Amino acid sequence: MMTKYVVVGGGIAGVTCAETLSSLCPEDEILLITASPLIKAITNYKKITKTLEEFDVEERPNISLQSKCENVKVVQKSVSSLDAKSHVLRLDDGQEVVYQKICLCTGGKPKLIADQNPYVIGIRDTESVQEFQKRLSTARRVMVVGNGGIATELVYEIEGCEVIWAIKDKSISSTFVDPGAGEFFMAELNKKKKTQEVKPSKRLKYTVDDIKKPGSDNSPIGGALGPDWSADLSMTGTQEISHCVTVEKCVEVRAIHTKQEFEESGKRCCDLSGNPDQGSWPIYIELTNDKVYGCDFLVSATGVVPNTAPFLPGNQFLLADDSGIRVDDMMRTSEKDVYAAGDVCTAGWEPAKHWLQMRLWSQARQMGAYSAQCMVADMQGQRISLDFCFEVFAHVTKFFNYKVILLGKFNAQGLGRDYEILLRVTKGLEYVKVVLRDGRMEGAILIGETDLEETFENLILNQTDLTPFKDHLLDPDIDIEDFFD
Numbered sequence: 001m002m003t004k005y006v007v008v009g010g011g012i013a014g015v016t017c018a019e020t021l022s023s024l025c026p027e028d029e030i031l032l033i034t035a036s037p038l039i040k041a042i043t044n045y046k047k048i049t050k051t052l053e054e055f056d057v058e059e060r061p062n063i064s065l066q067s068k069c070e071n072v073k074v075v076q077k078s079v080s081s082l083d084a085k086s087h088v089l090r091l092d093d094g095q096e097v098v099y100q101k102i103c104l105c106t107g108g109k110p111k112l113i114a115d116q117n118p119y120v121i122g123i124r125d126t127e128s129v130q131e132f133q134k135r136l137s138t139a140r141r142v143m144v145v146g147n148g149g150i151a152t153e154l155v156y157e158i159e160g161c162e163v164i165w166a167i168k169d170k171s172i173s174s175t176f177v178d179p180g181a182g183e184f185f186m187a188e189l190n191k192k193k194k195t196q197e198v199k200p201s202k203r204l205k206y207t208v209d210d211i212k213k214p215g216s217d218n219s220p221i222g223g224a225l226g227p228d229w230s231a232d233l234s235m236t237g238t239q240e241i242s243h244c245v246t247v248e249k250c251v252e253v254r255a256i257h258t259k260q261e262f263e264e265s266g267k268r269c270c271d272l273s274g275n276p277d278q279g280s281w282p283i284y285i286e287l288t289n290d291k292v293y294g295c296d297f298l299v300s301a302t303g304v305v306p307n308t309a310p311f312l313p314g315n316q317f318l319l320a321d322d323s324g325i326r327v328d329d330m331m332r333t334s335e336k337d338v339y340a341a342g343d344v345c346t347a348g349w350e351p352a353k354h355w356l357q358m359r360l361w362s363q364a365r366q367m368g369a370y371s372a373q374c375m376v377a378d379m380q381g382q383r384i385s386l387d388f389c390f391e392v393f394a395h396v397t398k399f400f401n402y403k404v405i406l407l408g409k410f411n412a413q414g415l416g417r418d419y420e421i422l423l424r425v426t427k428g429l430e431y432v433k434v435v436l437r438d439g440r441m442e443g444a445i446l447i448g449e450t451d452l453e454e455t456f457e458n459l460i461l462n463q464t465d466l467t468p469f470k471d472h473l474l475d476p477d478i479d480i481e482d483f484f485d
C-alpha cells in the first residue's frame with residue numbers, strides 16, 4: 001500500500017493531525033493507523049483566551065472519522081516496525097505501508113511501579129478505568145501512588161473506601177500546583193463531595209465492549225482518556241463512608257508483600273489512625289517511612305512513558321531524557337519525513353520564555369494540528385513559523401471541583417530564586433498566585449472563579465512593568481481588567 005500521508009495513533013494528537021491534513025489537502029489520501037477500535041474526537045471546542053482552550057473528548061468508532069473526513073482512511077491495526085530510511089511501515093499482520101510523510105502519535109503507557117504485580121493497576125484508557133471500578137466495588141482500602149492530575153482526581157472521586165494517598169513530595173497535587181495551593185486543597189480532602197447538578201450526559205459514549213474487536217484476543221492499546229473522564233463514573237467501595245483519605249507525604253513504595261510474605265516477615269501493619277491493623281489483606285504495602293498498610297490493591301498514577309517501542313529498532317531517532325522522541329520546531333524527528341506529536345514526543349526546540357511542555361490533551365491537540373501544517377508546508381517547499389499556542393503555557397482543569405487555570409511559569413519553573421510571589425487566598429473560595437520577576441508577570445495559578453485569566457495572560461504576553469501597581473494587583477476591590485484596558 002502506498003500513501004502520501006500516514007498518521008499512527010487514534011488519540012487526540014493523531015486524530016487532530018489527520019483532520020488537519022484532510023482539510024489542508026482535500027485531494028490527497030490520508031491513512032490513520034490505530035491499534036484501538038475507538039478514536040478520540042474533540043467536540044465543543046472553545047477558546048477562553050488567546051491561548052487557553054477548553055473542549056470535550058468523545059470516544060467514537062473509527063469509522064466516524066472516515067465519514068467526517070472523506071479522504072481519511074482509518075485502519076485498525078497495530079504498527080510493529082518502521083524502516084524510516086525506506087519510508088516503510090510494517091503492521092502486525094505483515095502488511096507494509098509506503099509513505100511520503102508520517103506522523104507518530106502513539107501516546108504513552110502508564111509508568112507502573114511493579115508492573116507484574118496483579119494487585120497494581122494503572123489508569124490510562126476506558127478499559128483500565130472499567131477494571132479499576134470493578135476492583136473498587138469490592139474494596140475496603142486502596143493506595144493511590146502519584147501526585148499528578150490522575151491521582152488528584154482519583155482521591156477526590158473515590159467514596160466508600162479508605163484511601164491512602166502516597167506522595168513523594170511535601171505537598172499534594174505538586175505536578176500542577178505549589179505547596180500553598182496544595183494546602184488550599186488539603187482542606188477539601190475529607191469533605192463530603194460538593195453536590196453537583198445532575199445533568200443528562202450530552203455525549204455519546206461508546207465502550208470498547210460495544211465495538212467488535214478484530215481477530216486477536218490481545219486487548220488493543222487504547223488512547224488516553226479525555227476531560228471529565230472521572231466525572232460520571234461511580235468510584236465506590238464497600239464501606240459506608242464518604243471520603244476517607246490519609247496522605248502519606250515524602251514517601252515512596254519500598255516493597256509490596258503478599259499476605260504470606262508479610263506474615264513471614266514479622267513486620268507490623270497499621271490502620272489509618274496508626275494503630276495495629278489485625279485485618280487480612282491481599283497485599284501489604286511497605287512505604288519508605290517504614291509504615292506498612294494492608295490494601296485491596298494499589299493504583300499506580302506515576303506518569304507515562306512515551307510509547308516509542310515499535311519505532312526505535314533499526315532507526316536513529318534522537319530521544320530526550322524523558323525517553324520521548326525529540327522533535328524540532330517543525331515537529332520533525334531526527335529521521336527524514338518522520339514527524340511526531342502528543343505524548344510520544346518531547347519538544348526539542350528552544351521554548352518561548354513562558355511555555356513548557358506537559359503531557360496534556362490541550363498540547364496533544366495543538367501538536368497534532370501543527371505537525372499536520374508542518375508536513376504539508378514541507379511537502380510544498382514552504383516554511384511556517386512556530387504556532388502562537390507555543391508562546392505561553394495555558395491549561396484549564398478541575399481539581400476538587402474547583403476551576404484551576406495555570407498560566408506561563410505558574411510554578412516559577414526555571415526561574416531559580418530570582419522571583420517574587422503575590423498571593424490572594426480566600427479559604428474555600430479562591431487561590432490566586434502570581435509569579436513576578438523584575439516587576440513582570442511570569443506566570444499565575446488561578447483556583448476558583450477568579451475571572452482573571454484574560455488580563456493575566458495579556459500581562460504575561462505583553463510583559464508590562466507592574467512595579468508601580470504590584471501592591472494593588474490582587475486587591476479584590478480593584479477591577480484589574482479596567483485598570484489595564
Ligand code: FAD
Pocket residue numbers: 008009010011012013014033034035036077078079080105106107108123124125149150220221222223224225226227229307310341342343344359360361362364397
Ligand atoms: P493517546 O491518547 O495515548 O493515543 C495514542 C494512540 O496511539 C491510541 O489510539 C493507541 O491505540 C495508538 N497506538 C499506540 N501504539 C500503537 C501501535 N503500535 N500501532 C498503532 N496504534 C498505536 N490531560 C489533561 O490535559 N488534563 C487532565 O486532566 C488529564 N487527565 C488524564 C487522566 C487520565 C486517566 C489519563 C490517562 C490522561 C490524562 N491526561 C490529562 C493526559 C491526556 O489524556 C494525554 O496527554 C493525551 O490524551 C495524549 O494524547 P495522544 O494522542 O498523544 O496519545
